[in-house]
Amino acid sequence: MKVAVVGSGAMGRWFASFARQNLGEVVVADAEVRRAKAAAEELGVRAAKSAEEAVAKADVAIVAVPIPKTPEVVRSLSQHMGEGSLLMDIASVKSDVVDVMKELKAELELVSIHPLFGPGARDVSGKDFLAVPVRPGEMYAWFKGRLLELGARVTEVEAEEHDRLMAISQSLTHFVLLSYLSALSSMKESKRASGLRTPMFDALLDVALALLAGNPEMYGEIQVFNRYSQLARSVLMEACNSLNIAFAAGDVKAVRKIFDDAMKLWGKADVKGAYRRLYERFEVKG
Numbered sequence: 001m002k003v004a005v006v007g008s009g010a011m012g013r014w015f016a017s018f019a020r021q022n023l024g025e026v027v028v029a030d031a032e033v034r035r036a037k038a039a040a041e042e043l044g045v046r047a048a049k050s051a052e053e054a055v056a057k058a059d060v061a062i063v064a065v066p067i068p069k070t071p072e073v074v075r076s077l078s079q080h081m082g083e084g085s086l087l088m089d090i091a092s093v094k095s096d097v098v099d100v101m102k103e104l105k106a107e108l109e110l111v112s113i114h115p116l117f118g119p120g121a122r123d124v125s126g127k128d129f130l131a132v133p134v135r136p137g138e139m140y141a142w143f144k145g146r147l148l149e150l151g152a153r154v155t156e157v158e159a160e161e162h163d164r165l166m167a168i169s170q171s172l173t174h175f176v177l178l179s180y181l182s183a184l185s186s187m188k189e190s191k192r193a194s195g196l197r198t199p200m201f202d203a204l205l206d207v208a209l210a211l212l213a214g215n216p217e218m219y220g221e222i223q224v225f226n227r228y229s230q231l232a233r234s235v236l237m238e239a240c241n242s243l244n245i246a247f248a249a250g251d252v253k254a255v256r257k258i259f260d261d262a263m264k265l266w267g268k269a270d271v272k273g274a275y276r277r278l279y280e281r282f283e284v285k286g
Helices: 010-022 033-043 051-056 067-078 095-103 138-149 159-186 190-194 199-211 216-225 229-248 254-266 268-285
Strands: 002-006 025-029 060-063 086-089 109-115 128-135 153-156
Touching: 002 010, 002 051, 010 025, 010 033, 010 060, 025 033, 025 051, 051 067, 060 067, 067 086, 067 095, 067 216, 086 138, 095 109, 095 128, 095 159, 109 138, 109 159, 128 138, 128 159, 138 153, 159 199, 159 216, 159 229, 190 199, 199 268, 216 229, 229 254, 254 268
Parallel strands: 002 025, 002 060, 060 086, 086 109, 128 153
Antiparallel strands: 109 128
């Protein structure tokens, strides 16, 4: 199996390494040829002089470029791939790229996938993929089957559903963490407080700091290009404002309503499990 990975950023390199170990022969390409060569040397794969060259003989092509560039790169590369080959992207926002895929006339398999993890993952075992099958066929069935064999979970959705779900799990989550980091940076004693560990502060600070290992442009693009991100942010801001007003008025019972609503959604078993894991982590780290 010949696999082309277009884009040699962190996730592009991750997919190139994954493909080399699990899928077949790999070639990488990047708009900056020097980056492609550096990635190829690091990973022990071949670098192409251009993306068009990389995909021309590929059975599977994976586009791993910034979100706003993905639709046009997919459109362009579709003209250079062989009949029956599989063209995929891994962008975190799907509506625009899927719209482009639906317009393409090339005799290709077209699927938009989203790995719900970053380049820190060792493998795909136990990891989730979302997939939007636009024009699936035998190649996609093989690729999906390989992921399942390796222990991944693959959930197929429509593009709009993908973006609505990711507005919760990505946009909302990232916005909380970015706001938290911004607030900490504005408070003079944050660094000192970080040495006085409580289990929840310690866990949340670790998650927030882990965000900084990622690409800041990508986090911004998710907020800007997912059309449901604004709604997620608005819901959060409304919740924060309502809670702030309640506390300013001395209403301590506002917390009880949040507890009751959340318990209805998740249940006691999930709460107890989360609390147990919190302290397991805290005591191991301590």
